[in-house]
Amino acid sequence: MTETELIALMDANGIGTDATIADHIDKIILRNYIVRRKSGKTEIFIPTSLGISLIQAFDKILVDRISLSKPFLRRALEGFLVRISNGEISKLDVINQLLPLYKQAFLRSSESSQVMILTFLDTNRRLDAGTL
Incomplete structure (x- = not known):
């Protein structure tokens, strides 16, 4: 790309x-x-293998609005930043809306560390074998 x-x-x-x-x-x-x-x-x-592994692992453990491999959370944050700069919403309102989603993503990722490790190992194995 x-x-x-x-x-x-x-x-x-x-x-x-x-x-x-x-x-x-x-x-x-x-x-x-x-x-x-x-x-x-x-x-x-x-x-990189790290980038590919993270996308694949996040796709396995994080779905819907809290997926870190999709643009949903980042898009929401960017939209809120525009609204803050326009005086339409407060910083605290944004924190209250987005923090629970980021916290949920963090907790799911932390609880799924084994999935993340296995995905990284599998990705590297497949890259080395030329099958990815």
């Missing part, structure tokens, strides 16, 4: 603003979820 494609996908899903999209991309590179590589004259982003 090129940077242009990634930015278009983020924009379509309500993730980031013109001022923050570059920071979001830098953060996922820094966290080793993706790497930037040259493909001819074009730079592309490739998911």
Whole structure:
């Protein structure tokens, strides 16, 4: 995926603003979820084994609105930030609405650490075997 494609996908899903999209991309590179590589004259982003494993594990343990592999929570947060800046809602209101969802995601992830570990090991095995 090129940077242009990634930015278009983020924009379509309500993730980031013109001022923050570059920071979001830098953060996922820094966290080793993706790497930037040259493909001819074009730079592309490739998911790492860690990035793939996290998506697969979150898809197994977190569903619906609290899925961390889907844009729902991030989109909601971005929308609330706009509403805060417009004076339509308070920071405390946003915290009260989103904190329970993030807490639920954290607790489910913590309780499912074995699933996360096994998914990471399976992903690496499949990558090494060339079957992923």
